[in-house]
């Protein structure tokens with residue numbers, strides 16, 4: 001998707017969508033056992049690469065599931081999201097984290113700023129996943145690591161979203177259609193989640209999952225090969241790959257040199273990142 005107006009309209013819709021349906025599904029017991037609530041590849045990554053002195057950026061933190069876990073490891077944490085409400089919820093969870101509202105298509109940080117960059121389930125919700133990937137790579141320091149979770153093009157969910165998604169999204173636009181969804185698709189969806197989660201998933205959590213997976217204004221899907229090419233283009237080495245989570249596959253990269261996005265950005269901005277990105281910064285008040 002190239003047109004700038006279309007991109008900003010889509011991002012505005014995405015922010016509004018996650019304001020209404022933040023990716024929130026944790027119960028109080030999930031919160032008190034926050035380590036157990038993390039997906040296994042993420043736990044492994046954090047154990048291996050995040051230390052007490054790591055400067056960490058979490059891009060697309062949502063309501064703070066990962067943020068809360070990361071705080072066990074490091075205090076040098078900045079979390080970004082495009083949805084104001086998600087950030088407010090995350091801040092209630094972790095009051096001492098720095099939160100910034102921004103788009104991952106133009107992050108308000110200088111290049112080479114973080115030892116660890118995490119973006120779990122986010123770049124595929126943006127108008128241009130490749131650009132968001134490049135921005136994540138740009139802000140990582142040379143020698144730093146990245147954890148990127150992205151929708152897998154080779155899973156059934158791709159068909160679910162592209163075939164069923166438009167139908168349900170159209171239905172949802174009017175009251176009768178929404179009532180129909182709440183009476184049919186949602187209870188079914190909740191039931192499946194209830195079984196899969198061993199009885200843990202709440203009705204509200206299921207609604208938020210449903211709106212993230214089916215109703216989200218934008219989801220793009222990417223193959224292993226495609227993401228590997230992006231990594232190579234950005235000067236990243238692939239350290240680990242994990243498809244075990246199903247719809248999202250996980251890539252762990254190490255940045256080995258200045259990235260393509262970084263070099264282009266430095267040239268086009270006369271090498272003064274700070275002024276350029278300041279314009280895109282919205283502090284959370």
Ligand SMILES: C[S@@+](CC[C@H](N)C(=O)[O-])C[C@H]1O[C@@H](n2cnc3c(N)ncnc32)[C@H](O)[C@@H]1O
Nearest residue numbers: 018023060061062081082083103104120125126
């Ligand atoms: C599926 S949730 C994932 C949240 C969190 N990473 C997690 O795993 O719990 C996707 C998040 O991406 C955020 N998001 C979508 N588009 C974005 C963009 N262009 N820039 C920053 N965040 C974005 C949404 O607001 C939402 O909170």
